[in-house]
């Protein structure tokens with residue numbers, strides 16, 4: 001088995017929690033890359049995720065090349081579209097938006113991606129992606145023309161996760177949306193965790209160490225933080241390696 005996924009499984013088995021810093025190529029200045037990545041290196045982050053809902057062609061490739069020079073952390077593509085696939089990363093979350101009913105984001109983009117993936121050595125990790133209502137319309141909703149699952153409909157969120165697992169998905173990602181006002185609730189994470197065996201990723205709207213720990217304690221194996229670090233790099237101070 002290739003190493004990024006195997007390492008996630010090993011960490012889960014040891015109950016070692018993982019933190020992914022999400023960098024959005026569209027919102028990130030290349031000039032700031034080395035100083036930002038240095039902060040990532042000194043933090044408890046274990047992965048760098050790269051992606052955005054809307055990213056211009058070629059931007060991801062350039063960004064990944066630059067980041068690779070400054071870190072040994074695994075670089076995982078978290079693509080909103082096929083144009084975000086680059087051979088320079090280590091792995092790709094092959095996302096299927098199973099909260100929605102848009103065939104393009106369930107299977108269409110994936111079929112289109114195959115020829116591009118043939119010329120890469122990316123580790124492809126099948127990932128169920130579940131968008132959950134978080135109070136305001138997200139970029140993901142607009143781009144995919146789908147509706148999120150209502151946050152009170154916990155049974156549907158759990159059943160969607162388990163259906164994804166039955167389909168053979170290797171990771172499950174509960175998404176509140178970039179910059180969400182409210183992160184995914186502890187109640188939702190708890191309920192999914194009780195039934196799911198594959199590793200669970202949680203992201204969207206996490207802005208403090210307390211919220212990060214809440215998500216971990218509720219059962220997230222990997223937490224993703226993007227916007228809060230994008231807007232305020234001093235948040236890295238609370239995430240330094242020796243602080244937790």
Ligand SMILES: CC(C)=CCC/C(C)=C/CC/C(C)=C/CC/C(C)=C/COP(=O)(O)OP(=O)(O)O
Nearest residue numbers: 051052053054078080082095105109110139178
């Ligand atoms: C199979 C391939 C290669 C592509 C399919 C991709 C699918 C199904 C994507 C799911 C839907 C989607 C648009 C996901 C975006 C994921 C992502 C990187 C979200 C973070 O971006 P945001 O931070 O929300 O976006 P902005 O900050 O750009 O608004």
Ligand SMILES: O=P(O)(O)OC[C@@H](O)CO
Nearest residue numbers: 178179203204205226227
């Ligand atoms: O940008 P934030 O709100 O941290 O969200 C991270 C990620 O889950 C968004 O796709």
Ligand SMILES: [Mg+2]
Nearest residue numbers: 024178226227
């Ligand atoms: Mg964003």
